[in-house]
Structures are given as structure tokens and as C-alpha cells.
Amino acid sequence: MPIKAKELSALSVSRLKENGRHAVGGVDGLHLRIFNNSKSWVLRVSVGQRIDDHGKNKTHRRDIGLGPYPEVSLAEAREKARELKQQIRNGIDPIKQRLEELEKLRIQKQREKTFIDCAQIVIANKTRELKNQKHIQQWSTTLETYVYPTLGHRPISSINKIDIATVLEAIWLDKNETARRIRGRLEMIFDYAKAMEYFVGDNPAAWKGNLEPILGNLKQTPRPHPSLPYEHVSEFVDQLKQKQSISAKALQFVILTACRSGEVFGATWKEIDFKSKIWVIPKERMKADKEHRVPLSQEALEILHTIHFNPKASDFIFPSPRNDGMLSDMSLTTLIKRMHEQKLKENGLGYIDPKQNRVITTHGFRSTFRDWSADKTDYPREVCEHVLAHKLPDEVEAAYLRGAYLEKRKGLMNDWAKFCNAFSKSV
Structure with missing residues (x-):
């Protein structure tokens, strides 16, 4: 039977100075780790049972950080340690759970990227590709005029084809050429968002089988620019x-x-x-x-x-x-x-x-x-x-x-x- 560490008092813990791990008792595996002037709480646990090559049960020993000392007091560290030990007894791997929560948080932050966030990066990329400053400026101007007021600050993950169609419908008849160019730019922005996993699903700005049935094709009759005699x-x-x-x-x-x-x-x-x-x-x-x-x-x-x-x-x-x-x-x-x-x-x-x-x-x-x-x-x-x-x-x-x-x-x-x-x- 493993020897239990002596349960130290808060005063005794405050007097610990030497580098290394110091068992503080109260909860098995709870240590104060000291390195130079840095002190932090660590809980060593055994989780994840498996059968090794010899047919014996094996567990993984892991350290779980509980926060810095003295910001986290001895009592708080023991309380956190007890909660984690209870989770392990219930079959929960706290480290795996934390990693999963971090991944969910990362995905959530990705999904919170706004349309403007993505558009600005695509415009920056196009700036390197396009040789004509006028065309670069048109990218920014058309989006600022027709798209940003309604969709700019929305998470790009929340935008659907109906949102896109609503933006384009407002100018589809009167400014069809401009609307067509905007649609193409929107499609590129959503392609970028999909590649970065900010957006999941079909591109809502795609034309065939997507926006085409909603907006319909207009016969283009090119008109020359109005000129002075x-x-x-x-x-x-x-x-x-x-x-x-x-x-x-x-x-x-x-x-x-x-x-x-x-x-x-x-x-x-x-x-x-x-x-x-x-x-x-x-x-x-x-x-x-x-x-x-x-x-x-x-x-x-x-x-x-x-x-x-x-x-x-x-x-x-x-x-x-x-x-x-x-x-x-x-x-x-x-x-x-x-x-x-x-x-x-x-x-x-x-x-x-x-x-x-x-x-x-x-x-x-x-x-x-x-x-x-x-x-x-x-x-x-x-x-x-x-x-x-x-x-x-x-x-x-x-x-x-x-x-x-x-x-x-x-x-x-x-x-x-x-x-x-x-x-x-x-x-």
C-alpha cells in the first residue's frame, strides 16, 4: 500500500523553497512544483487503462496543472484535485476532456470569423494577384457599398444562400453587371472561408443550381459608356x-x-x-x-x-x-x-x-x-x-x-x- 504524504498546512507550504516537487498531502498525487521563483500546483494521476504486450493492465501517469501558487491557494488546489480524482473514478479522462474542450473552443472561434474578416484577407491576396489598381479598388468599393452594411459583421458561418440572394436581388435588375461581379467575389470569399474551416457546407454564393434558380439569368445587352459628342x-x-x-x-x-x-x-x-x-x-x-x-x-x-x-x-x-x-x-x-x-x-x-x-x-x-x-x-x-x-x-x-x-x-x-x-x- 503506497505511503500517504504528510498533510501540510498552508504555512508549511508557504515555507517550501527548494526546486523540485513537494507532496503536500490531503489528496494523493498533489504536489507543489518549484522551479527558481516559479511555483505551481500539479496533480499526478493514473488514467487510461490498457492491456500491454504481456497481458497486464497498464495505466498512463499524467500531470495535470492546477494553476500557479499562491494565486491558487492550498485549499483550492486540494478541492480541484478532489474533483479531478472523482472524474477519473467515473471513467473520465480530464486531460482528454480538456483537449476536446479546447478543440471545441478553437472551432467556435473559427465559426465566429465575420464576413469582413474573411473578405479583407481575400482582398489582400487579390491585391498581390491583380495588376490593375482600379480592379483592386473595385473589390473593396463594391463590397463596402452593397455587402458590408447587411452581412459585414455577421459570422461567416451563419450566412446562407438566401442572405446572398437578398443582397444581390436589390441590384440584380438595375445593376446586373455589378451584381454579377459581386457574386463572383462572394464565391471566392466563401471558398477561402471553407478552406480555412470558418464555413462548413456548400458555397452559398455558387451560381449553378444554387443562386441561378433564385435570381435567374438576364440577357446582357452591352451598352457603351455615355460619351460627349x-x-x-x-x-x-x-x-x-x-x-x-x-x-x-x-x-x-x-x-x-x-x-x-x-x-x-x-x-x-x-x-x-x-x-x-x-x-x-x-x-x-x-x-x-x-x-x-x-x-x-x-x-x-x-x-x-x-x-x-x-x-x-x-x-x-x-x-x-x-x-x-x-x-x-x-x-x-x-x-x-x-x-x-x-x-x-x-x-x-x-x-x-x-x-x-x-x-x-x-x-x-x-x-x-x-x-x-x-x-x-x-x-x-x-x-x-x-x-x-x-x-x-x-x-x-x-x-x-x-x-x-x-x-x-x-x-x-x-x-x-x-x-x-x-x-x-x-x-
Whole structure:
């Protein structure tokens, strides 16, 4: 029969100083473990009977921590030890039970991950993949506008396909293209959540056999971006030149270069060759994944010269006034809307695409340029298309890469700049 340890008093326990394990009695296996200045309670128990290779019963000896001393008093340690010993007599393995509880807690915390938690990680991953800053920004903007207000702070594990359908239904008819893109982004976010085990079950944002029967397919009728007739572009530019904001300068630069707004927003000073009057956009920022060389007219260069270059601030030529980051499409959209409203008061028409009866857009100025170059110039189609960085047949593309069209494009962009500034010169 094992010798029982002497039952120490609280005072005797407080006097224990030597490193090692000290049996304190009162409950078999209860020790105070001392290591340097650290003291903690340990209960040694035998659990988990099994038959060994020789047919004998074997048990596992384990130490169970009961907390630090003196935060946990001697009396408390004995009470905890008695409870654990009772569990063992009842066939419960306390250590296994604790591990199971920790695993349940881990799973519960995983299930508590919110939609925003997961979305932000997916957006960060997409930021490394996507080359176009505009597309990266669209990920954040569309989710912030249409999804976060209702689903953002909910645990992602609690969201189902009806929740997703409700979000998308609100814009499915009026903004179908946006809704489709959001659905695809939601599907990616839930794929991530499933991979991380934050979400269990079928992807609620999947289309086939899931959201398709609820939302239904709509026949897509692509519409061009509303554009300003080229007859009015010089008047628009004249009004724009009266504004000194960075957004106004960026919009002027968009018009004069016929580039996409995202390409202008991401433009940096190191891309500008003032000596050659060329803006070299690296392929990483181009939709066609090819370097694009943009001839800069004198008018475009003058815009750059009006911008104060601050080397301590953002390297962007047209930084956001708020944080020195990139401008957003919304800044130019808001500017155009205000100019439209101002013009509307003057002539009752504003800046409208007469074919669509819609307010013009930033991207629409590329169409304005293309219509003007086709109607009012004799430049070859290939030259005009290269200004817009459109995909062309391989043999034409090869000629472009050799620089065969660069001089012609310089002439075309100078003519376009003169046309855009004709209003102020005629007044």
C-alpha cells in the first residue's frame, strides 16, 4: 500500500523553497512544483487503462496543472484535485476532456470569423494577384457599398444562400453587371472561408443550381459608356480648366491622353520622360499586359508642370487629396456630375450623351476621341487604335512595337490637344 504524504498546512507550504516537487498531502498525487521563483500546483494521476504486450493492465501517469501558487491557494488546489480524482473514478479522462474542450473552443472561434474578416484577407491576396489598381479598388468599393452594411459583421458561418440572394436581388435588375461581379467575389470569399474551416457546407454564393434558380439569368445587352459628342469637348475642357483641383487636372490628362482613368490614377513621375515627351506605362498596369508609350502634347505637359512635385509625399502624379494615395473613379464621376449640373442651369441640357440620354462618363471620353479621329482626321485606323491601346492583329502589333506608329501618334495627339483647347482660343 503506497505511503500517504504528510498533510501540510498552508504555512508549511508557504515555507517550501527548494526546486523540485513537494507532496503536500490531503489528496494523493498533489504536489507543489518549484522551479527558481516559479511555483505551481500539479496533480499526478493514473488514467487510461490498457492491456500491454504481456497481458497486464497498464495505466498512463499524467500531470495535470492546477494553476500557479499562491494565486491558487492550498485549499483550492486540494478541492480541484478532489474533483479531478472523482472524474477519473467515473471513467473520465480530464486531460482528454480538456483537449476536446479546447478543440471545441478553437472551432467556435473559427465559426465566429465575420464576413469582413474573411473578405479583407481575400482582398489582400487579390491585391498581390491583380495588376490593375482600379480592379483592386473595385473589390473593396463594391463590397463596402452593397455587402458590408447587411452581412459585414455577421459570422461567416451563419450566412446562407438566401442572405446572398437578398443582397444581390436589390441590384440584380438595375445593376446586373455589378451584381454579377459581386457574386463572383462572394464565391471566392466563401471558398477561402471553407478552406480555412470558418464555413462548413456548400458555397452559398455558387451560381449553378444554387443562386441561378433564385435570381435567374438576364440577357446582357452591352451598352457603351455615355460619351460627349466631340463638338462639345473643347467647351467642356474650357470649363474644366477653370478648376484647380487635382481631380480636374487628372480629368484633363485623361481627356488629352485618351487613356483609361486607372492608368492615369496610377501614373508616377518616374514614368514621365519629359525630354522625349513620352509617358511610358509599364505592362503591369495595362489591360493588354503590354507596355504602352503615350506621346504627350504640349498641353498635357503643361498640366504636369502645374502640379507641385513633393518627393516626401506620394509618388503618384495625381494623388488623392485625403491620403496621398490613388484617386478614385468616384472623384472624377462626382466632378463630371457637378459640371453637368452647372451646365444644366445654364442651357437646360448639361453634358449628356444624346444617343443614350445619360450623363457622360470619364471612360466615355475615349469614345469621344475615337469618333473625332475617325470623322475629322485622316490618320490610319491602326494609329488611332494604338492610341487607345486596343488589341490589334499580330502583324500590326509587331509594327507598333518597332515604333513605326510613334511619330504618327505624336501628330495625332497634338492635333487632338489643339482641338480640345480650341474653345478658349476662340473666345
